[in-house]
Amino acid sequence: MKRVLRIVNRFNLGGPTFNAAYLTKYLSPEYETMLIGGIHEDDEESSEFILNNLGINAIILPEMRRSINGIGDYQAYRKIKKIIKEFKPDIVHTHASKAGMLGRKAAVDLNVPVIVHTFHGHVFHSYFNPIKTRTFIQIERFLASKTDAIIAISQAQKNELSNVFCIAPEEKINVIPLGLDLSRFITNQDEKRYVFRKENYLDDDEIAIAIVGRMVPIKNHQLFVKAIAEAKQQTQKKIRAFIVGDGQSRDEIEVLAHKLNLVISPNGTTTLKPDIRFSSWIKNVDYVYAGVDIVALTSLNEGTPVSLIEAQAAGKPIVSTNVGGIKDISIEGKSILLSESNDEKAFIENLIKLINDDELRLKMKNNAKDFIIKRFDYHRLVSDVSELYSNLLSTKNMNRNIKVFA
DSSP: OEEEEEEEEEOBSSHHHHHHHHHHHHSTTTEEEEEEEEOOOTTSOBOHHHHHHHTOOOEEETTOOSSOOHHHHHHHHHHHHHHHHHHOOSEEEEESHHHHHHHHHHHHHTTOSEEEEEEOSOTTSSSSOHHHHHHHHHHHHHHHHTOSEEEESSHHHHHIIIIISOOSOGGGEEEOOOOBOOGGGTTTHHHHHHHHHHHTTOOTTEEEEEEESOOSGGGOHHHHHHHHHHHHHHOSSEEEEEEEBOOTTHHHHHHHHHHTTOOEEOTTOOOSSOSEEEEEOOSOHHHHHHHOSEEEEOOSSOSSOHHHHHHHHTTOOEEEEOOTTGGGGSOBTTTEEEEOTTOHHHHHHHHHHHHHOHHHHHHHHHHHHHHHHHHSBHHHHHHHHHHHHHHHHHHHHHHHHHHHHO
């Protein structure tokens, strides 16, 4: 049995953990997989419950954190090398930037036969200053030259990696979209909707709008708050909003809501019917999607947002900024209304359009489910990656035989 060492940046709630967890669980028994990763940040929700639910015993590297830390990163690199020496993997597969840098360097140093890296986000714009960005691009180009295959999670991301930033040639980049277990977003929807709406004192005629994700600058929650304030002024419909998540931007978002005369209910307070409820993280997010009527995303940059895949599986219409790979996970005009990230007016207009048009929301609900379920099921993910591994190992063996007989 071939062995895979899978390395993920950190075990926070998000696409990389889901991707790594499902591959670790379901590539067995064809591949024996060891999963290692860093710890989540203080303002992030841990994703270790996902691993526990799947029966995965991952190795935690507390030194591997999201931010750059010379001492911590070197310690994590040394630990990864030690694990490689002991586990002796045939494949090292890294997920996202920090894991990709440390894991691939260790794998190259120890001559691991096959090295694979998955890009999970669009990290070369809107995250860092120009000097840091140029440095990261140079590092990624070097690492890509030592990598046997790169996985992009959307066609837009592949184009960016190959044609915009010239990280690697097109033939080295394989598009393999995320794969998720979407069953909980499809089953018992009526029951979950009843529970969520009762717990949040939502009347039948109230339209609930949610945004789910980390509260950090790149997610641009300020636009969501502005849009809710504007919608309350312009529509006769009764609306309530929910911000699900937490993070460093929370205080300034609450301040903005107060400035816009919105009644808010931070987690733990007793306001029954606020304009916006800050709920912090909710593990049973399937209840949220069942209970709300519209899901929003306001990001300045994204990879492939899991929240929008899950929301569409639950049949929710989306209003979103047009960033990253969002067009690859939706049907523009049919399951999602898009606006450019710098066009606040268009985003607000799209939200109000969805609020006012009951028939449109119903049509978009029916459009999304089939598209999402067929394309983003975890069985498809496992099959695609298994095929890639098999091809890479066969190529390596063939090249080794050619050298032997040359």
